[in-house]
Amino acid sequence: MNKQELINMIDYTLLKPVATKDDIKAFCNETIEHGFKAVFVNPYYVEYAHSILSPHRIKVGVPIGFSLGGATTHTKVEETKEAIKNGAEEIDMLINLGALKSKEFNVVRNDIVEVVRASEGLTTKVIIETALLTKEEKITASELIVEAGANFVKTSTGFNGGGATVEDVQLIRSVVGEDFGVKAAGGVRTYEDAANIVEAGANRIGTSGALAIISGNTSTASY
Template identity: 75%
Template structure:
């Protein structure tokens, strides 16, 4: 895959809690320069990023329930609605890890489906935080995400340990099938990493070090 083709499936991200407005401006300028099609910023910065990027046809996405997933469904729904009103066109929500660990699968599924419902057809991805789950929990989570009507299962935030691995991407792809999205995030830092993850079955990548990936450099950036 050519690097420009790769840029089109990378969600360039800037989610550090200390990010300031000037950082966002520089980030958006880089997005335009390198040809990324979608960015993710914290909800507070969605309006500003949308203002800078929408004239260029670049989508702004928002993380929901980030980065722990423990917010109530009502809170996640409200956060999603506000993000969309502010210009967000993609939604990446974190699964309710506590409910999953408690085997409260109806709660997990309802949490996802309510966010999907208020997203009204926008692309929705659900983060499972694979580094915190057992093999069986990864399988269960992926199945619940499909049943709840989301569009993608996503490996990780990159903030809670773990990240995308070839093995996990292969596992998720085997569970959700060929027609469902798999987004790999956390730990994809080089062009070679990206190619290996795509070969394993990912069709989207989330990375704060996206520039290093498409230029062939290396990045130590956190997602």
């Protein structure tokens, strides 16, 4: 995996609740400089980030139902619509964890279906927060996401403990098959982490540490 291939897989993120407008501007300038294809910012900053990045054909993505997933479906749908109106081109929604734990699988599926519908064909990823789930729940969640018509299963927010692991990525890939998206997020901090996660089956990486990742391990990276 060479440097450009890695850059093309990374969703560069700045989701800190205390991020300022100046932080977002600097973050967007880093994105332009290094050639990342997509960034993720909180809904409040979507329009601002889009105004900076759209001339460079860099997508702005947004988390929906972040970071707990417990919002109603109606709220997630309206949040999605507003984000798209403001320039969002990718949607990362958090699954309804309480409903999943309660085995209310129709609720979980419908929640995803409605956000996918509101996304109007944009790439939609669904975060399952692997650190909070049993193996069986990870399998069930992944199956529901495929059934609901989303595009990716995403491991984690990085805000609720744990993060992407090789084992979880391998498990998700085994459930969704070769052609479905798997996004690893949370805890991917080095080139080695990224390489291991990609080998395990991820085809997208979400990270706030993108600069460290792409500059690391030059002895084994084919730049």
